[in-house]
Amino acid sequence: EPEVTQTPSHQVTQMGQEVILRCVPISNHLYFYWYRQILGQKVEFLVSFYNNEISEKSEIFDDQFSVERPDGSNFTLKIRSTKLEDSAMYFCASSGLAGVTGELFFGEGSRLTVL
Amino acid sequence: AQSVTQPDIHITVSEGASLELRCNYSYGATPYLFWYVQSPGQGLQLLLKYFSGDTLVQGIKGFEAEFKRSQSSFNLRKPSVHWSDAAEYFCAVGAYSGGGADGLTFGKGTHLIIQP
Numbered sequence: 001e002p003e004v005t006q007t008p009s010h011q012v013t014q015m016g017q018e019v020i021l022r023c024v025p026i027s028n029h030l031y032f033y034w035y036r037q038i039l040g041q042k043v044e045f046l047v048s049f050y051n052n053e054i055s056e057k058s059e060i061f062d063d064q065f066s067v068e069r070p071d072g073s074n075f076t077l078k079i080r081s082t083k084l085e086d087s088a089m090y091f092c093a094s095s096g097l098a099g100v101t102g103e104l105f106f107g108e109g110s111r112l113t114v115l
Numbered sequence: 116a117q118s119v120t121q122p123d124i125h126i127t128v129s130e131g132a133s134l135e136l137r138c139n140y141s142y143g144a145t146p147y148l149f150w151y152v153q154s155p156g157q158g159l160q161l162l163l164k165y166f167s168g169d170t171l172v173q174g175i176k177g178f179e180a181e182f183k184r185s186q187s188s189f190n191l192r193k194p195s196v197h198w199s200d201a202a203e204y205f206c207a208v209g210a211y212s213g214g215g216a217d218g219l220t221f222g223k224g225t226h227l228i229i230q231p
Contacts, residue, residue: 004158033218035218035221041223042119042205042221042222042223042224043159043205043207043221043224044221045218045219045220045221046218047218048218056218058218091158091159093159103161103164104159104161104219105161106151106158106159106160107158108156108157108158109158
């Protein structure tokens with residue numbers, strides 16, 4: 001069964017360092033998303049991406065964040081200068097259809113710990 | 116803006132007993148509603164979704180949910196739980212703007228514990 005894969009599963013970094021989280025969406029999907037979940041809190045929408053550009057982003061997704069689809073398979077989330085409060089589980093998701101009519105398939109998450 | 120409330124942080128149910136997880140939403144128009152499950156170390160898996168039509172929707176793993184507009188609720192139910200149902204359950208609401216990829220708003224989740 002096709003699945004969304006994320007790497008790394010866990011990354012520990014020092015505050016101020018750049019981090020790149022990688023995702024391989026399901027191959028024929030067109031819509032890509034990043035969500036995050038701070039420990040003990042709700043899953044929060046960060047950004048959605050379609051046709052090589054951002055479709056929608058939340059207020060969390062400030063200038064420190066960027067997304068990119070550098071090739072035909074990867075979808076990355078970059079945090080330029082990490083802060084302690086960026087520590088969270090980051091989920092990538094993809095969908096074959098637009099908006100909420102398409103089921104979002106989630107990866108297993110990348111846990112980011114900022115020290 | 117839409118919001119989702121899951122009032123129960125933890126619920127403990129005996130194996131074989133029935134289950135109801137509560138979800139209330141706030142949204143100005145007809146919402147698109149979802150329930151996701153997250154098992155330990157796993158990603159989020161869609162259990163069921165409601166867009167329109169019959170207000171009682173059936174999902175995978177024997178789950179169902181009922182949309183009640185008058186109560187702004189979308190509670191998840193299962194008549195008889197199994198130990199493998201122990202997981203975190205998330206209710207989510209979506210808004211379809213007619214174009215582009217829209218984000219979902221999730222509740223804080225309910226942690227389901229199954230007692231033998």
